[in-house]
Amino acid sequence: PESEKRRILIGMSNTGGGHKASAEAIKAAFQETYGDKYEITIVDLWKEHTPVPFNAMPDTYSFLVRNAILWRITYQFTNPKLVHVPYLSAVSAFVSRHVSQALDSYNPDLVVSVHPLMQHIPIKVLRDRIKSGASKPINFATVVTDFTTCHNTWFCPGATRCFVPTEYCRDLAISNEMDPRQIIMHGLPIRPAFSRRLPPKPRLRRQLGMAPALPAVLLVGGGEGMGALEETVAQLDSRLGDKCQVVVICGRNQKLQERLRARPAGAGHPLLHVRGFVDNIHEWMGACDAIITKAGPGTIAEALIAGLPILLNGNVPCQEEGNIPYVVDNRVGAFETRPDRIAAIMDSWLLKGGRHWFEDMGKRAKALGRPEAVYRIVDDLAALTEEPYFDFGPATAALLGAEGAKKRK
Numbered sequence: 001p002e003s004e005k006r007r008i009l010i011g012m013s014n015t016g017g018g019h020k021a022s023a024e025a026i027k028a029a030f031q032e033t034y035g036d037k038y039e040i041t042i043v044d045l046w047k048e049h050t051p052v053p054f055n056a057m058p059d060t061y062s063f064l065v066r067n068a069i070l071w072r073i074t075y076q077f078t079n080p081k082l083v084h085v086p087y088l089s090a091v092s093a094f095v096s097r098h099v100s101q102a103l104d105s106y107n108p109d110l111v112v113s114v115h116p117l118m119q120h121i122p123i124k125v126l127r128d129r130i131k132s133g134a135s136k137p138i139n140f141a142t143v144v145t146d147f148t149t150c151h152n153t154w155f156c157p158g159a160t161r162c163f164v165p166t167e168y169c170r171d172l173a174i175s176n177e178m179d180p181r182q183i184i185m186h187g188l189p190i191r192p193a194f195s196r197r198l199p200p201k202p203r204l205r206r207q208l209g210m211a212p213a214l215p216a217v218l219l220v221g222g223g224e225g226m227g228a229l230e231e232t233v234a235q236l237d238s239r240l241g242d243k244c245q246v247v248v249i250c251g252r253n254q255k256l257q258e259r260l261r262a263r264p265a266g267a268g269h270p271l272l273h274v275r276g277f278v279d280n281i282h283e284w285m286g287a288c289d290a291i292i293t294k295a296g297p298g299t300i301a302e303a304l305i306a307g308l309p310i311l312l313n314g315n316v317p318c319q320e321e322g323n324i325p326y327v328v329d330n331r332v333g334a335f336e337t338r339p340d341r342i343a344a345i346m347d348s349w350l351l352k353g354g355r356h357w358f359e360d361m362g363k364r365a366k367a368l369g370r371p372e373a374v375y376r377i378v379d380d381l382a383a384l385t386e387e388p389y390f391d392f393g394p395a396t397a398a399l400l401g402a403e404g405a406k407k408r409k
C-alpha cells in the first residue's frame with residue numbers, strides 16, 4: 001500500500017552531466033530491483049530550494065569551469081577544511097530555512113547526496129530538525145560521483161554512510177576524518193542499461209545507422225560536448241580518410257553539432273555520425289571500437305563497462321586530474337591532447353597496431369568495469385532506510401558549531 005512506500009530524496013546539482021546521470025542511475029536501479037516500493041525524488045537543492053544568489057551555483061560552476069584558472073583557484077582555495085567548513089557554516093545561515101522547508105515538503109525516509117556541495121548544510125539542517133522533533137530520525141548517505149581526485153567537501157563525518165568508487169577516494173575520506181565504518185566501496189553508480197546484453201556489434205551498428213564492418217571511433221566531451229572535438233574530427237579525416245567511421249556525441253553543444261554536420265562527406269572522408277544529447281550512449285559505446293573523451297568520471301566508468309579502450313583528450317582541472325593516471329596506469333588507454341597525435345594513436349589502435357595488444361586493452365577495461373556497483377549501492381541504501389538513525393553528529397557538530405550533540409557510540 002501507498003503508506004508503506006519509503007521515500008528517498010536524492011540531492012544533486014546540474015554542475016556537468018555526471019551528478020544527474022548518477023542520480024538517475026540510482027533511481028533506475030531502485031525501480032528495477034524494488035519496483036515501486038521506493039519513491040525516489042531527484043532534486044537540485046541549490047537551484048530549486050535556496051534563495052538568490054545561492055540558486056545560481058550551477059551556472060556559476062559552468063562559468064568557472066570554462067575559465068580553468070578561475071576554477072583552479074576556487075577549488076584549491078576552498079579545498080582545506082579550515083576554509084570550506086566556516087564558509088559553508090556562514091552560507092547555511094542564509095539557506096538553512098529554505099533547505100528545512102524542502103525537507104518538510106519531501107518528508108523523506110533517507111537523504112542521499114550525489115554532489116560535493118550537499119553534505120555539510122543538509123546534514124546540519126537534518127540534525128537540527130531531528131533534535132527539535134521537526135523530523136523523524138533518518139539517515140544520510142553520500143554517493144561520491146568523482147572517480148579519484150575529488151574535493152574535500154564530499155566527505156562530511158556527519159553522514160551515516162559514504163559510498164566511494166575507488167581506493168583513492170576511500171583514502172581521501174579517511175584523511176577527512178571519516179570513520180572506516182562509514183565508508184563503503186562498490187564503484188560508481190552507472191545506469192542499469194550498461195549491464196544489459198547488447199545485440200552483436202554488426203547488428204547493433206546497423207540499428208544505429210552505422211557501417212557494420214568499418215572500424216569505429218566514438219568521440220564525446222561530457223554532457224556539454226567539451227574539448228577540441230571538431231579539430232579531432234578534422235585530423236581523423238586527414239589521417240584515416242574513409243578507412244574508419246567516427247561517431248560524435250555533441251551533448252548539449254548545439255553549435256558543435258551544426259558545424260560538424262556541415263563537414264564534407266563522401267569518398268575520402270570518414271563516415272561521420274553526428275548526434276546531440278543522446279539517451280543511448282551505452283549502445284554507441286557497444287557499437288564502437290574505441291572512445292576519445294575528456295576525463296569525465298561517468299564516461300570513463302561507462303567505457304570500462306563497455307570494454308572500450310579510452311583515449312583521454314583533456315580534463316576539467318582539479319577533480320578530473322587523477323582520472324588520467326587511473327586510465328594510463330591500468331593500461332586501458334592513453335592521454336593525449338593534440339588532435340594530430342590523437343589521430344595518429346587511433347591509426348595505430350584501429351588500423352596498424354597489433355590486434356592482440358589492442359584487444360587486451362579492451363579486456364582489461366572490461367575487467368575494471370563495475371556494472372554491478374549501482375545495484376549494490378541501491379541495496380545498501382534500501383537497508384539504510386530501515387537502519388536505526390545513527391548519530392555520527394558530534395563530528396559534524398564540532399565542524400559546524402551545533403550544540404548539545406549526543407556522544408558518539
Ligand code: UDP
Binds near residue numbers: 019021250278302
Ligand atoms: N551523457 C549522455 N548523453 C550525451 C552526453 C553525455 O547520457 O549525449 C552522459 C554520459 O553517458 C555520462 C555523463 O553524461 O554519464 C557525463 O558525465 P561525465 O562525468 O563523463 O562528465 P561531465 O559532463 O559530468 O563533466
